[in-house]
Amino acid sequence: MQGRVSECKCDTPNGASAPSEDGQVYKGERTCQAEEQVYRDGHICDEDGLQTMKNTSSSSSPSPTSSSSSTSLESLSHSSDDPPLLPRPFPDEVLEHVLAFVTSHKDRNSVSLVCKAWLKADRWSRKNVFIGNCYSCSPNILTRRFPHVKSLTLKGRPRFSDFNLVPPHWGANIQPWLQELVLKDPYPFLEELRLKRMTITDEGLTLIAHRFPNFRVLVLTFCDGFSTDGLATIVRNCRNLSELDLQECLIDDRGGEWLSSFPETCTTLTSLNITSLSSEVRFADLERLVAKCSQLQKLKLSRNITLDQLRRLLLLRGPSLKELGIGSFIQDVNGAGMDQLENMFARCRNMRALSGFWEVVPLYLPLIYPICHYLRELNLSESPITSSEFMKLISQCHSLQCLLVQDLVEDRGLEAVAETCQDLRELRVIPCDFTDGGRSLVTEKGMVAISRGCKELRIVDGSGV
Numbered sequence: 001m002q003g004r005v006s007e008c009k010c011d012t013p014n015g016a017s018a019p020s021e022d023g024q025v026y027k028g029e030r031t032c033q034a035e036e037q038v039y040r041d042g043h044i045c046d047e048d049g050l051q052t053m054k055n056t057s058s059s060s061s062p063s064p065t066s067s068s069s070s071t072s073l074e075s076l077s078h079s080s081d082d083p084p085l086l087p088r089p090f091p092d093e094v095l096e097h098v099l100a101f102v103t104s105h106k107d108r109n110s111v112s113l114v115c116k117a118w119l120k121a122d123r124w125s126r127k128n129v130f131i132g133n134c135y136s137c138s139p140n141i142l143t144r145r146f147p148h149v150k151s152l153t154l155k156g157r158p159r160f161s162d163f164n165l166v167p168p169h170w171g172a173n174i175q176p177w178l179q180e181l182v183l184k185d186p187y188p189f190l191e192e193l194r195l196k197r198m199t200i201t202d203e204g205l206t207l208i209a210h211r212f213p214n215f216r217v218l219v220l221t222f223c224d225g226f227s228t229d230g231l232a233t234i235v236r237n238c239r240n241l242s243e244l245d246l247q248e249c250l251i252d253d254r255g256g257e258w259l260s261s262f263p264e265t266c267t268t269l270t271s272l273n274i275t276s277l278s279s280e281v282r283f284a285d286l287e288r289l290v291a292k293c294s295q296l297q298k299l300k301l302s303r304n305i306t307l308d309q310l311r312r313l314l315l316l317r318g319p320s321l322k323e324l325g326i327g328s329f330i331q332d333v334n335g336a337g338m339d340q341l342e343n344m345f346a347r348c349r350n351m352r353a354l355s356g357f358w359e360v361v362p363l364y365l366p367l368i369y370p371i372c373h374y375l376r377e378l379n380l381s382e383s384p385i386t387s388s389e390f391m392k393l394i395s396q397c398h399s400l401q402c403l404l405v406q407d408l409v410e411d412r413g414l415e416a417v418a419e420t421c422q423d424l425r426e427l428r429v430i431p432c433d434f435t436d437g438g439r440s441l442v443t444e445k446g447m448v449a450i451s452r453g454c455k456e457l458r459i460v461d462g463s464g465v
Contacts, residue, residue: 092117096125105130127151134172134198139180150191151217152181156198162222169225172198182211192217192243199223202230209237216268219245227252228277232261239263243271247300256281262289271298275325275356280304291316300325303358307331307341314344321348326356329364338367346370355379362389372396379404381430391416402426407442414446418453427454428461 099121102108105128112122128151129142142149156172174195181190190212200223208215215238220226228251235241235258256279269289274281281302287309290296296317301310305327314321333341351371360383375397385393387410394400394413400421405413407429417424427450429442447462 092121092124095121099125100127103128124148128192129153131155134177139177142177143180143183148189150189151194152190152192153194153196154198155196158197161197169199173225174198174200174204178204178207182207188212189214191215192219194219194221195223196221197223199225200230201225202227202233205230206233209233212238214240216240217243219243219247220249221245221247222249224250228254228256228258232258235259235266236261236263239265240268241266242268244269245271245273245300246276247273249276251276251278253277253279255279256285259285259289264292267292267294269293270295271323272296273298273300273325274302275300277302277304283309287312287316293317294320297321298323300355301327303327303356307333307364308337311337311341311344314341314348318344318348320350322350323353324348324351324355326354328359329357330359330361333364338364342367342370349374351375353377353379355382357383357385360385360389362386365389365393369393369396373398375400377402381406381428384408384432387413395420397421400424404428404430406430406432407440408432410441411443411446411449414442415449415453418449421454423456424450424454425456426459427457428459 095118099108099111099118102111108122108126112119123146125148126146127149129146129149130153131137131142132155134154134156142152154174154177156174157166157170160166161170182188188211191214193208193215194217200220205226208218215234218234218238218241226249231244231246231251235244256277259281262285266289270293272289272293281304283305290299290313297320299313299317299321300323301313305313307329308331310326345368348371351374354368354371354375354377357380362385365385372393373396376399378397378400379402380390381404384406386408390405390409390413394416398420401423403417403421403424403426405428409429414429417427431440442462447460450457450460
């Protein structure tokens with residue numbers, strides 16, 4: 001069913017003269033053009049379906065006595081089967097500007113299904129694309145559908161691959177995607193790449209470093225296939241790098257010298273996560289990098305960083321940090337060193353997230369008590385902290401909203417959480433690898449206490465229960 005809006009002629013009453021916007025007076029009819037639209041099944045067609053129509057004279061000649069008003073009404077008449085006439089839609093530029101405020105991927109997908117005009121606007125205005133399964137579409141579909149993407153998030157292997165249930169390096173290779181991206185002219189403007197459970201080689205990192213001059217963000221989570229040589233290429237050539245996040249990746253660690261590849265002019269770094277590195281980094285290079293980057297807000301360190309080195313880094317950037325990942329908490333520190341470290345933590349009033357603690361000496365845990373009140377997220381999923389020490393620590397965290405712990409905290413640890421963390425939104429209990437007979441130390445009793453005490457709870461992962 002097709003209908004159309006043709007030219008409309010608006011008359012002044014009784015044929016009176018009407019002043020125009022430029023001040024002149026015209027006798028009789030004023031003609032106002034209405035944009036012509038073609039409707040199919042209730043949707044507005046895009047350029048491919050748009051047809052230009054012009055007014056044609058009526059097949060039946062009007063009677064001599066018919067007025068100009070009746071002629072206008074006849075030109076606007078349409079069949080009762082036609083869809084109702086709609087007002088002129090927004091210009092494409094306005095619609096694209098409005099869609100820029102729709103940031104949710106699900107909402108953008110829904111927007112693109114409204115009509116062809118909105119589908120077209122979404123195509124040209126979409127800057128961020130999330131693909132939850134890299135096998136759900138081919139790379140050429142991405143480049144053809146969204147030519148102006150600046151940020152791409154890709155997920156590869158399923159979660160059960162974390163438990164050695166698939167062969168190493170099985171599937172989810174980023175190379176076909178990179179080859180497709182570098183062949184498209186608009187894609188040199190790609191700025192952000194986030195990969196999860198995918199394989200990326202040093203050749204792929206080199207391709208990114210040389211073909212995307214404005215590249216700023218590289219986030220690799222549970223990824224493998226690359227070495228520190230590829231990272232050195234990234235940091236050497238991507239001079240606007242603001243985020244380098246290596247979370248639980250399998251890296252061919254060839255030494256910590258790659259940190260020296262950061263150019264002297266690098267001051268844009270806001271996030272640095274090197275928790276996946278197994279070898280010792282050259283601390284002089286790390287300290288110099290942290291000192292230069294005044295906008296640094298997230299710093300996650302490997303387990304080889306000592307407490308004294310942590311103190312020196314906090315002295316440089318502690319007050320501006322919002323997220324901190326601590327390595328090992330076991331090195332010997334004298335009384336003066338402990339006082340200095342506690343003072344450094346006390347200065348970190350913007351701290352909102354704390355993680356790390358692969359190894360912990362209970363004597364040192366009170367050092368972080370001064371910042372516990374500010375914390376919104378506490379990640380102890382790698383920390384073998386016992387229930388007694390955990391209860392002392394959690395009693396300081398009254399504003400906590402997200403908590404990750406091992407089941408070593410036992411039921412009484414969760415009961416302490418229920419009493420203290422009234423605003424808790426997310427709780428994840430991770431099974432410990434060395435419990436007797438694989439039996440969980442957290443039972444239904446602890447989870448019931450959580451359900452009664454944490455009224456704002458939204459996410460519960462009890463895989464360790």
